[in-house]
Amino acid sequence: METFPFLNQLLQFLVTGLTVGAIYAMVAIGFNIIYNVTEIINLAQGEFVMLGGLVMVSVHTSLGLPLLLAFPVTVLVVTLVGVLLDRLAIRPIRKPSVMTLIIATVAASIIIKGLAMIIWGKSPYDLPAFSGRTPIDIGGVIIQPQYLWVIGFLVAVAVGLTLFFNRTILGKAMGACADNPDAARLVGINVRHMVLLSFALSAAIGAVAGLTLTPIALMDYDRGAMLAIKGFGAAILGGLGSFPGAILGGLILGLIESLSAGMLASGYKDAYALIILLAVLFIRPSGILGNLEVTRFKRF
Amino acid sequence: MLEIEKLSAGYGPIPAIREISLTVPEGRVVSIIGANGAGKSTLLKAVSGLNANKSGCILFQGRNITGLGADRIVGLGLSQVAEGRQIFAHMSVADNIQLGAYLYYRRRHRAEIKERSDQVYAMFPILAKRAKQIAGTLSGGEQQMLAIGRALMTRPKLLLLDEPSMGLAPIVVQEIFQTIETLNGMGMTILLVEQNARAALQIADFAYVLETGQVVLKGPAAQLLNDPKVKAAYLGG
Numbered sequence: 040m041e042t043f044p045f046l047n048q049l050l051q052f053l054v055t056g057l058t059v060g061a062i063y064a065m066v067a068i069g070f071n072i073i074y075n076v077t078e079i080i081n082l083a084q085g086e087f088v089m090l091g092g093l094v095m096v097s098v099h100t101s102l103g104l105p106l107l108l109a110f111p112v113t114v115l116v117v118t119l120v121g122v123l124l125d126r127l128a129i130r131p132i133r134k135p136s137v138m139t140l141i142i143a144t145v146a147a148s149i150i151i152k153g154l155a156m157i158i159w160g161k162s163p164y165d166l167p168a169f170s171g172r173t174p175i176d177i178g179g180v181i182i183q184p185q186y187l188w189v190i191g192f193l194v195a196v197a198v199g200l201t202l203f204f205n206r207t208i209l210g211k212a213m214g215a216c217a218d219n220p221d222a223a224r225l226v227g228i229n230v231r232h233m234v235l236l237s238f239a240l241s242a243a244i245g246a247v248a249g250l251t252l253t254p255i256a257l258m259d260y261d262r263g264a265m266l267a268i269k270g271f272g273a274a275i276l277g278g279l280g281s282f283p284g285a286i287l288g289g290l291i292l293g294l295i296e297s298l299s300a301g302m303l304a305s306g307y308k309d310a311y312a313l314i315i316l317l318a319v320l321f322i323r324p325s326g327i328l329g330n331l332e333v334t335r336f337k338r339f
Numbered sequence: 340m341l342e343i344e345k346l347s348a349g350y351g352p353i354p355a356i357r358e359i360s361l362t363v364p365e366g367r368v369v370s371i372i373g374a375n376g377a378g379k380s381t382l383l384k385a386v387s388g389l390n391a392n393k394s395g396c397i398l399f400q401g402r403n404i405t406g407l408g409a410d411r412i413v414g415l416g417l418s419q420v421a422e423g424r425q426i427f428a429h430m431s432v433a434d435n436i437q438l439g440a441y442l443y444y445r446r447r448h449r450a451e452i453k454e455r456s457d458q459v460y461a462m463f464p465i466l467a468k469r470a471k472q473i474a475g476t477l478s479g480g481e482q483q484m485l486a487i488g489r490a491l492m493t494r495p496k497l498l499l500l501d502e503p504s505m506g507l508a509p510i511v512v513q514e515i516f517q518t519i520e521t522l523n524g525m526g527m528t529i530l531l532v533e534q535n536a537r538a539a540l541q542i543a544d545f546a547y548v549l550e551t552g553q554v555v556l557k558g559p560a561a562q563l564l565n566d567p568k569v570k571a572a573y574l575g576g
């Protein structure tokens with residue numbers, strides 16, 4: 040087993056990269072859900088992730104709720120924040136243009152971050168890993184059980200959303216708003232409700248990303264912006280609005296980061312990802328799966 | 340069934356239609372004809388609730404619907420087939436039809452929804468054949484049928500049709516007009532907006548002529564068909 044140290048190391052980076060990438064993918068999916076219904080880039084998306092981690096710390100570690108209970112409670116609390124974001128920051132804007140709404144999300148993200156600092160302070164928090172921290176050794180490649188949880192949740196989110204958007208009338212109604220808002224209203228769909236739902240859904244998925252990430256990488260009040268940038272990068276890379284694109288973009292971004300940090304100078308890992316992102320966009324401005332003609336890629 | 344009084348509507352400070360009054364009696368086909376830009380679509384959008392920038396009064400089955408939004412009005416039984424079809428282009432034909440039943444999509448209505456969609460598919464067999472196809476890939480005529488089918492799924496009592504014949508081949512136009520007649524024969528009340536004035540007047544009971552946002556002429560359709568002014572302006576002499 041010790042005969043291929045380089046190969047082992049490479050596999051190790053791949054595993055880490057896919058895990059980080061899965062988090063980016065979940066953030067990117069959150070961006071897409073809101074973008075598809077409203078064309079808004081919700082720049083507070085990263086705060087949902089941060090809150091997912093920190094609320095979980097409070098309910099699980101501080102209040103002592105068991106994991107199985109703390110999980111839904113956390114998701115619920117963060118979903119509520121998503122609902123409030125829509126009700127307090129998005130809906131009250133009288134003559135909304137996409138740009139003013141995006142700026143509203145920036146303002147909201149600053150406020151959420153500020154409140155988080157007041158509530159949790161500046162120090163990072165850890166969470167116990169869901170199934171302990173005994174690494175699984177597969178031929179010299181170390182896999183933390185938590186990595187499997189992260190990837191498992193990405194799969195669950197993807198499968199869940201696929202079923203939701205393709206099989207339920209509510210999911211289809213959300214798709215209809217994205218497709219043709221006027222036509223959606225003409226069949227009786229209340230577009231405002233769908234916008235609210237999109238914020239709630241994005242917040243819930245952000246929370247899941249945050250609370251699974253925390254046992255691996257800790258969480259503090261200040262992490263939202265960077266996660267949002269990475270998730271947004273992933274969404275752009277895969278093609279804004281495309282869910283398979285979000286997963287592809289997220290995983291690619293995670294892999295680039297992990298490989299470049301491992302093989303090259305780790306201090307520049309954020310820069311490498313950005314450079315690749317810019318390069319892809321230079322060649323394909325619509326992202327990898329964001330071809331306007333290939334609309335079937337837009338949904339799962 | 341529909342009574343409009345002094346309805347003005349538009350997109351900015353200057354209204355595109357001014358003080359229009361109009362009646363659609365139950366079971367009838369009423370047609371609005373007029374040139375491009377006359378304000379026909381603006382009128383329909385104001386009635387269906389898509390356009391909220393309006394003043395005046397719209398009564399539907401005696402109920403004032405002037406202040407209601409489009410998603411509320413459709414629930415009362417007033418359904419608009421908008422100009423340019425406005426189907427959900429990225430979704431399948433079946434999903435488009437299904438979404439027509441959005442407002443009453445419950446388990447207990449399953450039988451009714453099935454019955455209605457069966458009726459729609461029987462009326463437009465081509466839609467049944469293309470049920471799984473993405474709606475945006477249908478031909479213009481098929482898209483128009485889908486738009487009408489989806490509207491029929493909303494349980495309408497009054498159907499507003501905005502230029503259903505626009506951009507279609509003559510044979511398809513004929514088919515669409517036949518469909519409208521069939522629907523009316525089944526008891527559906529219809530308000531039809533058309534630039535194809537001759538075809539519209541032939542199936543309508545009553546008609547209004549719209550010019551630059553105002554009603555300039557109205558009367559029984561048969562009478563307008565023989566009106567020299569209408570002949571000169573809209574029926575090619």
Ligand SMILES: Nc1ncnc2c1ncn2[C@@H]1O[C@H](COP(=O)(O)OP(=O)(O)O)[C@@H](O)[C@H]1O
Pocket residue numbers: 350355373374375376377378379380381382
């Ligand atoms: N979305 C809009 N914004 C501003 N003006 C519009 C809009 N739609 C239509 N108009 C204007 O309103 C008038 C009536 O248009 P419309 O109702 O579409 O006419 P028609 O359906 O009879 O062709 C026209 O002068 C048109 O330019």
Ligand SMILES: [Mg+2]
Pocket residue numbers: 376379380381422502
């Ligand atoms: Mg028009």
